[in-house]
Amino acid sequence: MLRIYQRLYDCHGPQHWWPGDGPFEIMVGAVLTQNTAWSNVERAIGNLKAAGVLAPRALATMPAARLARLLKPAGYFNVKTRRLQNFCRWYGEQGGYESLKHWPTRRLRHALLSVNGVGHETADDMLLYAFERPVFVIDAYTRRLFSRLGLADGDLAYDALRGMVEAALEAELSRGGRGGRPPGRRRLVSLYNEYHALIVAHGKDVCRPRPRCADCCLADLCPAGTVDQP
DNA sequence: ACCCAGGGTCATA
DNA sequence: TATGACCATGGG
Numbered sequence: 001m002l003r004i005y006q007r008l009y010d011c012h013g014p015q016h017w018w019p020g021d022g023p024f025e026i027m028v029g030a031v032l033t034q035n036t037a038w039s040n041v042e043r044a045i046g047n048l049k050a051a052g053v054l055a056p057r058a059l060a061t062m063p064a065a066r067l068a069r070l071l072k073p074a075g076y077f078n079v080k081t082r083r084l085q086n087f088c089r090w091y092g093e094q095g096g097y098e099s100l101k102h103w104p105t106r107r108l109r110h111a112l113l114s115v116n117g118v119g120h121e122t123a124d125d126m127l128l129y130a131f132e133r134p135v136f137v138i139d140a141y142t143r144r145l146f147s148r149l150g151l152a153d154g155d156l157a158y159d160a161l162r163g164m165v166e167a168a169l170e171a172e173l174s175r176g177g178r179g180g181r182p183p184g185r186r187r188l189v190s191l192y193n194e195y196h197a198l199i200v201a202h203g204k205d206v207c208r209p210r211p212r213c214a215d216c217c218l219a220d221l222c223p224a225g226t227v228d229q230p
Numbered sequence: 231a232c233c234c235a236g237g238g239t240c241a242t243a
Numbered sequence: 244t245a246t247g248a249c250c251a252t253g254g255g
Contacts, residue, residue, distance in 0.1 A: 040254090073252060
């Protein structure tokens with residue numbers, strides 16, 4: 001797993017995720033980017049900023065019709081209006097970031113998942129990128145990549161796949177580190193952060209749904225027959 | 231014209 | 244548990 005990471009890093013370079021000004025903006029982005037290109041999300045966030053409503057209270061209480069207009073460029077604007085307001089109401093009820101940041105990761109994930117509109121990936125985006133918890137985010141790109149490399153069954157349940165990847169990376173870091181010592185939290189957070197960003201960059205670049213990985217920088221690691229030949 | 235994007239929910243069997 | 248329909252804009 002670490003070998004794959006190194007290859008992706010050498011191939012695509014540092015990615016500097018997550019674009020967003022502070023934890024709350026990151027969480028808003030996590031909801032808006034559901035099945036949506038990030039460039040479209042940036043426009044919607046720009047609209048929210050320009051309107052001066054990029055804050056939990058303002059988003060939670062503003063008229064849905066107005067919010068929907070601002071979210072239009074992000075697509076699914078009616079669905080996302082409902083989801084974002086659900087989330088912001090919950091966020092305010094729990095006392096905001098200053099309160100939530102003290103919660104243990106398991107409890108925080110469970111609570112996030114209880115919000116209608118926040119699923120596994122969105123919750124884990126928030127946990128990793130906003131709360132800096134050591135959580136490996138699984139998305140469609142990740143499934144596709146590890147599946148094509150023959151490292152994981154592509155249709156494993158979300159938490160099963162996440163647990164597998166986390167366990168593998170922790171084990172490899174322990175073996176690599178002096179004295180077989182387990183990796184620290186900050187080390188894991190920065191690795192998971194950059195790894196997920198690299199997988200997305202790689203997915204956008206060459207590792208598309210239709211396999212045409214002829215000049216993919218991981219092509220030599222794929223089992224024969226899983227990628228198109230040049 | 232077609233494919234795809236940093237998913238999730240709900241109804242149905 | 245496991246499918247399928249649905250949501251909607253914008254870039255290549």
